[in-house]
Amino acid sequence: MHAVPLKFVQKRVQGGGHRGTNASLSLTSMIDFLVVTVVFLLMTFDASGEKPANKGVTLPPAENIQDMIDAPMVAVTGSLILVDGTPAGNTRAIEDSKRLQRVDELFNLLKGKRELWKQLHPGKEFPGVVVLQIDQEVQAIVVKSVFQTAAFAGYPNVSFMVNALPKTH
Amino acid sequence: MAGVSVDSGGKGGRRTTDSEINMIPMIDLLMVTISFLLITAVWTHMSRINADAQVPGPPRPDVEETKTEPEKQLHVEMRQPDHFTLVWKQSGTIITTIDVPRKDNIEKLQGNIKKVQFTELADKIESEWKTVGQHRDGSDKKFDQAILHTDNDTPYMFIIGVIDAIYRPKRDYTVGGKTEKMPAFNVTFAVN
Numbered sequence: 001m002h003a004v005p006l007k008f009v010q011k012r013v014q015g016g017g018h019r020g021t022n023a024s025l026s027l028t029s030m031i032d033f034l035v036v037t038v039v040f041l042l043m044t045f046d047a048s049g050e051k052p053a054n055k056g057v058t059l060p061p062a063e064n065i066q067d068m069i070d071a072p073m074v075a076v077t078g079s080l081i082l083v084d085g086t087p088a089g090n091t092r093a094i095e096d097s098k099r100l101q102r103v104d105e106l107f108n109l110l111k112g113k114r115e116l117w118k119q120l121h122p123g124k125e126f127p128g129v130v131v132l133q134i135d136q137e138v139q140a141i142v143v144k145s146v147f148q149t150a151a152f153a154g155y156p157n158v159s160f161m162v163n164a165l166p167k168t169h
Numbered sequence: 170m171a172g173v174s175v176d177s178g179g180k181g182g183r184r185t186t187d188s189e190i191n192m193i194p195m196i197d198l199l200m201v202t203i204s205f206l207l208i209t210a211v212w213t214h215m216s217r218i219n220a221d222a223q224v225p226g227p228p229r230p231d232v233e234e235t236k237t238e239p240e241k242q243l244h245v246e247m248r249q250p251d252h253f254t255l256v257w258k259q260s261g262t263i264i265t266t267i268d269v270p271r272k273d274n275i276e277k278l279q280g281n282i283k284k285v286q287f288t289e290l291a292d293k294i295e296s297e298w299k300t301v302g303q304h305r306d307g308s309d310k311k312f313d314q315a316i317l318h319t320d321n322d323t324p325y326m327f328i329i330g331v332i333d334a335i336y337r338p339k340r341d342y343t344v345g346g347k348t349e350k351m352p353a354f355n356v357t358f359a360v361n
């Protein structure tokens with residue numbers, strides 16, 4: 001406190017008769033705390049990157065789950081279908097007709113992705129994996145139509161993206 | 170030397186190994202690291218539930234087809250509001266039919282997430298697989314097949330609830346000398 005040259009500032013800092021607002025802090029324990037926090041955060045850090053859910057999609061939770069994989073992401077939000085963020089048709093026709101049907105735009109987009117993958121990886125077997133990101137309130141007919149469209153486009157291995165629940169069994 | 174002062178006057182002309190670290194940049198570094206890790210931290214963990222569309226591959230004329238006995242399949246029907254029906258079928262022939270009571274308890278979680286769990290159904294499927302399931306050995310590359318029948322209007326969260334219940338029974342699966350636990354069933358949807 002002697003380092004403050006101005007008397008009125010020194011007085012104000014000291015509290016002018018009141019209790020001072022400054023408190024001393026032990027550097028050792030503060031650095032210990034910071035180091036522990038850094039170590040904890042580093043241990044829980046995942047550099048693989050998490051695919052976030054699209055805006056407006058509330059995923060249902062599930063317990064018996066598997067780790068996420070890198071695959072094309074088909075999101076169904078409201079009546080819109082997106083493949084890796086690119087619009088790929090809508091579900092209105094399915095909801096209106098109440099019949100299982102192929103979504104042509106989705107089919108063409110997925111087929112294009114499959115052909116591109118085959119050109120980029122010649123001689124390798126196509127994994128045929130697609131991840132569906134569907135809102136919890138979407139009707140089963142839409143789910144089945146998107147599922148079937150993906151299968152016909154060459155993606156028979158379909159995964160549903162869910163929120164992970166802690167295991168109870 | 171900015172930030173680090175090295176005492177060069179050690180005993181016997183040697184440099185001492187101790188050095189003094191400037192606290193301010195060190196605390197700054199720790200704070201920046203903590204901020205970075207907190208900002209990039211993922212608090213919600215996404216996972217997946219697998220399903221198999223059972224689409225046959227292209228015909229393989231070079232591979233000779235061996236005739237095998239048709240396998241038993243578990244059909245899970247969720248069309249009734251008060252019960253599920255589990256039907257074991259073998260090439261269209263019904264072997265057994267079991268009704269399981271259905272209670273649609275929707276639990277609201279954080280962020281408007283609705284949790285639907287069918288514990289009774291999961292228990293029943295697990296006990297059924299233990300008695301009727303055909304692929305239980307770790308070296309068996311095939312899995313038992315479950316087919317889900319649902320109404321067109323059923324919300325997706327109920328479908329996930331049922332698939333989650335079907336995936337409760339686990340079996341060993343050995344690949345390359347490594348054994349891991351895998352769901353005992355493959356799930357697909359009935360078209361009609």
